[in-house]
Amino acid sequence: MEETYTEKAVGNLAELFKIFGDATRIKILYAMLDAELCVNDIAGRLQMSQSSVSHQLRILKTSKLVKSRREGKSIFYSLDDEHVRFILSMGMEHIMEGEEK
Amino acid sequence: MEETYTEKAVGNLAELFKIFGDATRIKILYAMLDAELCVNDIAGRLQMSQSSVSHQLRILKTSKLVKSRREGKSIFYSLDDEHVRFILSMGMEHIMEGEEK
DNA sequence: TTAAAATATGAACAAATAAACATATGTTAA
DNA sequence: TTAACATATGTTTATTTGTTCATATTTTAA
Numbered sequence: 001m002e003e004t005y006t007e008k009a010v011g012n013l014a015e016l017f018k019i020f021g022d023a024t025r026i027k028i029l030y031a032m033l034d035a036e037l038c039v040n041d042i043a044g045r046l047q048m049s050q051s052s053v054s055h056q057l058r059i060l061k062t063s064k065l066v067k068s069r070r071e072g073k074s075i076f077y078s079l080d081d082e083h084v085r086f087i088l089s090m091g092m093e094h095i096m097e098g099e100e101k
Numbered sequence: 102m103e104e105t106y107t108e109k110a111v112g113n114l115a116e117l118f119k120i121f122g123d124a125t126r127i128k129i130l131y132a133m134l135d136a137e138l139c140v141n142d143i144a145g146r147l148q149m150s151q152s153s154v155s156h157q158l159r160i161l162k163t164s165k166l167v168k169s170r171r172e173g174k175s176i177f178y179s180l181d182d183e184h185v186r187f188i189l190s191m192g193m194e195h196i197m198e199g200e201e202k
Numbered sequence: 203t204t205a206a207a208a209t210a211t212g213a214a215c216a217a218a219t220a221a222a223c224a225t226a227t228g229t230t231a232a
Numbered sequence: 233t234t235a236a237c238a239t240a241t242g243t244t245t246a247t248t249t250g251t252t253c254a255t256a257t258t259t260t261a262a
Contacts, residue, residue, distance in 0.1 A: 005131055009193070009196065010124050010127050010128055010131070011124050012196045013121075013124075013127050013189070013192050013193060013196055014121070014122055014123055014124040014126075014127050015122075016192050016195060016196060017118050017119075017121035017122040017127075017192060018118075018119070018122030018123075018219095019122075020114075020115070020118035020121075020122070021115055021116075021118040021119030021120075021121070021122040022115055022119075022219090022220075023111050023112050023114075023115040024220080024221090025115075026111050026114050026115050026118075027111055030106055030111070038238080038239090039238070039239055039240090040237095040238070040239085048221090049221080049222070049223090050238080050239070050240095051221080051222070051223075051224090051239095051240085051241090052220080052221055052222075053239095054238095054239060054240055054241085055220080055221080055240085055241085056220085057239090057240095058240075058241090064195070070229090072229070072230070072238090073228085073229050073230060073236095073237060073238050073239085074229095074237095074238065074239085075238080075239065081195070081198070083191050083192075083194055083195040083198070084195075086187075086191045087188060087191045087192060087195070088114070090184050090187045090188045090191065091114050091117050091118060091184075091188060092110070092114060093184055094117060094165070094182070094184040094185075094188070095110065095113045095114055095117060097182070097184070119249095123249090123250075125250075125251095139208080139209090140208070140209060140210090141207095141208070141209085149251095150251080150252070150253090151208080151209075151210095152209095152210085152211090152251080152252070152253080152254095153250075153251055153252075154209095155208095155209060155210055155211085156210085156211085156250075156251080157250085158209095158210095159210075159211090171258095171259090173208090173259070173260070174206095174207055174208050174209085174258080174259050174260060175207095175208065175209085175259095176208075176209065176210095203262100204261100204262085205260100205261090205262085206259100206260090206261085206262100207258100207259085207260080207261100208257100208258085208259080208260105209256100209257080209258080209259100210255100210256075210257065210258090211254100211255080211256070211257090212253105212254090212255080212256090213252105213253090213254090213255105214251105214252090214253090215250105215251090215252085216249100216250095216251090216252105217248100217249085217250085217251100218247100218248080218249080218250100219246100219247085219248080219249100220245105220246095220247085220248095221244105221245090221246090221247105222243100222244090222245090223242105223243090223244090224241105224242085224243090225240100225241080225242080225243105226239100226240075226241070226242090227238100227239080227240070227241085228237105228238085228239080228240090229236100229237085229238080229239100230235100230236090230237080230238100231234100231235090231236090231237105232233100232234085232235085232236105
């Protein structure tokens with residue numbers, strides 16, 4: 001019973017959470033909670049440059065937090081699976097609980 | 102319906118996930134999943150320096166992921182609440198799901 | 203109170219990374 | 233094919249951060 005995980009799994013897990021550990025990406029994810037959005041939509045809403053948003057979307061997509069779909073000139077992004085929602089809400093609950101104390 | 106969150110909440114949430122975004126801290130948290138541990142225990146198990154573990158434990162404690170209890174010369178650390186377990190397991194599920202594809 | 207054990211803290215350094223800027227790629231319509 | 237729109241990709245820079253080393257606290261036992 002040395003370890004219940006592999007070195008690789010721990011590394012991947014840390015990498016995953018690192019993705020959530022940036023306010024810009026959290027905002028992007030929140031924006032997509034109930035709507036599919038294209039890059040320009042996001043850049044407009046969050047007052048960010050197109051380049052910056054695109055860079056972050058690539059990171060989000062690589063780690064499977066977000067998926068994309070092309071429609072003409074635009075590419076629509078949305079949350080990839082339900083884990084993303086759960087992780088976000090668990091995190092938010094933890095934050096809020098801390099506020100009360 | 103501009104935003105469903107405050108700037109501050111997003112910042113706090115990102116800070117929280119940033120804590121999970123480090124392999125060393127993940128290992129420390131995993132080690133405490135089913136046992137209260139003191140600094141030296143952790144340092145020994147994870148082959149880390151005492152100083153490094155202590156620094157990380159302070160970070161974990163500050164963000165309320167871990168709590169401590171003194172017993173003589175030792176200080177025992179354990180997970181602070183259930184959210185920590187949920188967040189870890191959701192993350193792990195996401196990782197595992199990605200493996201299958 | 204002095205020594206030893208356990209833990210914490212401060213400073214310095216190297217590695218990781220987000221944003222900005224410039225440019226490239228891909229898609230549609232004329 | 234060409235122009236214009238939408239998105240992606242390099243590169244550089246400034247900031248953040250984990251570890252190490254040295255040192256400081258705190259607690260217990262002699």
